[in-house]
Amino acid sequence: MAWWKLHKRDKPGGPAAGGAVLASAAIITRDQVRSVVGRRQEWQAQGWDFYRTVPELKSGIRWAANGLSRARLYVGRIDPDGSSAPVPVDAQGGDMSPAMVANLLAPLEDLAGGQLGQSEMLRRLSVHLDIPGESYLVGFDDPASGERRWLVCSPSEVTSTGSGGTIRVQLPDSQSARIELSIDDCTLIRLWRPDDEYGYLPDSPLQGLQDPLRELQGLTAHVLATVDSRLKGAGIGLMSDDVTPASPQQSDGPNPIHSDPVTASLIDAASASLKNRDSAAALVPLLLRVPGSVEDKFKWFDFAAQLDEHLLPLRESATKRLAIGLDTPPEALTGMADVNHWTGWLVSDTGITMHIEPKLGLICDALTTQYFRAAWEALGIPDPENWACWYDTSDLKQRPNRAPEAAEAHARGAISDAAYLRELGFSSEDMPDEEEQRRRLLIQLATTNAQLAPAALEALGVQLPDVGQAIATDAVRAPVEISRAEPAIEAPPRNEPPALPIAASAVLDDGWRMACLDLAARRALARAGNWLLSRSGRSRRGELGHVPVHEVHMHVSPDQADLAQMLDGAYRDFHAATPGETDLHAAVDLYVRRLLLTGIAHERGLLAGHLAAAGCDRAAA
Known part of the structure; x- marks a missing residue:
């Protein structure tokens, strides 16, 4: 049985037990049909005429209607102290069962066919509340398809048939398409902007704008007549x-x-x-x-009538009166000369807060009290009065670019991921899941931390060659075992050249390959030297001004924990020129790290001896 038919069934302990029956969630009952439905006042009919003939009025009303159509309805738990908007169901965490969540969202998903239909529903409701001041939301089972259908009807489209409890609804399909519905078989909700004196009567801004609208009509007719007369x-x-x-x-x-x-x-x-x-x-x-x-x-x-020089000021004055009287920001019709792209967001936010959100609140209150709570009660939701249908206008608001401030606050842990996404214009659905976050973290570790790279690559499913993996593992772990007190390469006195390993005399060569390796090592040392200079004081940088940048490490002692950051990106060109030679890459990196930690100057022969000792004979040849 479809959920919307549940409210037709008897409640537990039904009529036989003296209980009440949920006849309908409608605000219009059987005895109210003839006294309420179809009652139209003269100013309401005039309002539609003005809407069709005065373009300024139509523009202002559509401004508000288009704004409402961009709002999003959601179901949320009411804040007990009323200090904030209802908290959406999807933000409640794991406190509710999936069945309860489904029952809470079922009436919203069915209303007007879902989110797309609700956008058009809100647009029409806005137009009706601004012109005749009232509207009807009609839900019924379509006889042709058997599916639930929702219509937003103006007072002109819903009439009483005279036979108790039956209404006639004009369908939007065609002029002759009408349907008669029993009040017991449909959902009929009347939404109206209550009159300030008599709350049961509808009110509209057009009630107080009759004279300015007639003035605009008269001025337009005068201009047209004058223009036609000049053409005779x-x-x-x-x-x-x-x-x-x-x-x-x-x-x-x-x-x-x-x-x-x-x-x-x-x-x-x-x-x-x-x-x-x-x-x-x-x-x-x-x-x-x-x-x-x-x-x-x-x-x-000359037989032609001249245009009155006071005509344009009179028309501007009437337009200004209309703009002030409508339920829209006046600048939406008149414009503002001092508004630019820096202050335009403020005008927009004021219009949303003062004109669009009150109308959305009226609509959500009517839907919650007359539709949702009756449906939730029929679906067995405990304490339905703690829940409400509410609106989200985040897509409407145009704020100044606060992305830099949001990024800094997020990096400092001052705002949440959801708040950061909201400032960037994204939703929580755009956040990466746990698996994607894990993969990104592993990639970051593999590219920035040489010590953890093998483990990160293995976790990512990247299989390294056995020999290369062994050499790389030894290379990245070796710096951990090195300190200035016990360097891997014995540091000689400052003025004496370091002793080369025995194997160096056999492999020392000035070939092109060795020259390229020498350049790669110098570039890595220069990268580290620049990093050390950037973190030294001004006086210290002055003292080292005469020192080649690739020899700064001989005068400034780096910390072992900073090596990965110092050498970040230092081997990009070297790795691109020697793809696939992971053992050679690891050996050169180990050599550079040892020089940095021991303060030894780089020499080509020392590099050749290190490569030979690491088993990279071809690299040193």
Whole structure:
């Protein structure tokens, strides 16, 4: 059985036990149908006429309607002290069972066909509340498909049939599509903006805007009449001599031109400009000849009415009155000269807070009390009064770019991940899951921490060659065992060259490959030297100004814990030039780390001996 039919069944301990029956979740009951439905006042009909004929009014009402259509409805638990908005169901954690969550969300998912249909529902409700001041939400089982259907109807689309408890609803499918519904078989909710004096009557901003709207209509009609009159000819020019008008071509049709040539000429000139507003007849006057000289008798008569110079200020004044009276920010119609892209968000937020959210609150209150709680009670939700349908306007608000501040606060742990995503314009659904977070962390460890790289790569499923993996593991672990007190390579006195390993004399070569390895080591030492200089004081940097950057480590002692950061990205070109030689990469990195920790100067022969001792004979050749 569909959930929305549950409220038709008897409650536990039903009629036989003296219990009540949930007849409907509608605000309109059987005995109210004839007294409420179909009652329309004169100002409501006039409001629709103004909406269709005054573009300023239509623009303002649609501004609010489009804003409401972007709001999102959700189900949440009411804050006991009322200090914050209801907390959404999906933010409750694991305190509720999946069945309870499903029952809480079922009425919302069914309402108006889900989120897409609810957007159009909110748009129409906004228009109705701003024009006639009331609207009807009708839910019924479609006889054709058997599915639940929801309609947002104006008072003109819902009427009482006269037979008790039955209404006639105009369907949006066509003008002739109507359906009769029993109040017991449908959900009928009346939403209205209550009048301040009599709460049962609907109210609308248009009630107090009758005069400004009529003024705008009158000014528009005056402008149109004036413009049309100017198109009826450019007047008459009188010239001396005999009156001899240019006779128009005669017509023998059903509407012959006037027999009097002067009158016929006037009619012909006026009709030509009305038929074609680009015609020269609208600009060139009709010429007539009169006795006398040209100097004495040349005159021009203009029949066109002039536009009133006060017309534009009057229209602007009426528009301003309309903007103030509508339930929208005045600047939405009049504009603001001092608003730019830095302050525009403030105007938008004010419009949302003062005009859109109160209307959303009215709608959500009506839906919660007259629809959701009855449905939740029928579905067995405990304490349905603790839950409510509420709105989220985060998609509407345009705030200044606070992403840098949010990033810093998030890095310091001052705001949560959800707050950080909200400031960036993302939702919690965009957050990575636990598996993706684990994979990203392993990749970061593998690329930035040489000591943990083998374990991270193994956890990522990357299989390294056996030999290369053994050499790499020894190479990355060796620096951990090195200290300045017990260096892996014996540090000689400062002025004496270090002794080369025995194998160095056999492998020392000045070939191109050895030159490239020498350059890779120097670049890595220079990278580390720059890192050490950047963290030294100004006076210390002055003392080391004459020292080559790849020899700074001989004067500044680095910490072993900083080696990974010092050498970050130092081998990028070296690795790109020697792909796949992981043992060689590890040996060069171990050599550089030992030099940094021991303070020994780099020499090509020392590098060759180290590579030979590490088993990289080809690398040293």
